Amino acid sequence: MNNCWTSDWLARRGLPHQDACPFCDQHEETISHMLIECVLAREVWAKVFTAMGVPHGAPHVGEPLPDWCARQDTHGRPARTMRTLCLLVMWELWKHRNAIVFDGATVSLQQIMHRIASESKVWRQAELLRGELDAFFVEALEWARRE
Numbered sequence: 001m002n003n004c005w006t007s008d009w010l011a012r013r014g015l016p017h018q019d020a021c022p023f024c025d026q027h028e029e030t031i032s033h034m035l036i037e038c039v040l041a042r043e044v045w046a047k048v049f050t051a052m053g054v055p056h057g058a059p060h061v062g063e064p065l066p067d068w069c070a071r072q073d074t075h076g077r078p079a080r081t082m083r084t085l086c087l088l089v090m091w092e093l094w095k096h097r098n099a100i101v102f103d104g105a106t107v108s109l110q111q112i113m114h115r116i117a118s119e120s121k122v123w124r125q126a127e128l129l130r131g132e133l134d135a136f137f138v139e140a141l142e143w144a145r146r147e
């Protein structure tokens with residue numbers, strides 16, 4: 001719904017905001033940029049979709065966020081599994097962005113991958129994340145080890 005408090009949203013309302021995306025420091029921060037277009041987000045998605053065995057599922061350059069979300073039903077996996085995993089990754093990107101903006105954290109692909117690995121394990125235990133995900137969790141275990 002484009003209601004997240006990203007820089008473009010804050011600027012439209014005359015509120016204090018950072019000048020650029022906290023991940024890359026090169027583009028205006030919109031929700032689409034932060035979640036799928038930014039070079040950091042693209043690296044995260046590439047790792048996640050490669051682990052899922054669907055590398056073509058990662059966002060394409062210039063692909064609008066709603067179109068990309070709709071496309072997640074087409075990978076031959078249960079739509080619920082793909083949507084849940086995408087929500088988890090977006091949630092971790094958002095939390096990492098907030099840690100940078102509000103807590104002075106530094107940009108870290110490794111930290112995001114570590115958080116995705118640990119959070120996905122918890123979501124699976126809570127049965128929020130279901131389906132055939134063995135290959136994903138083998139790769140996630142590697143992300144968790146690399147911190």
Ligand SMILES: [Zn+2]
Pocket residue numbers: 021022023024025026027033034038039040
């Ligand atoms: Zn960026």
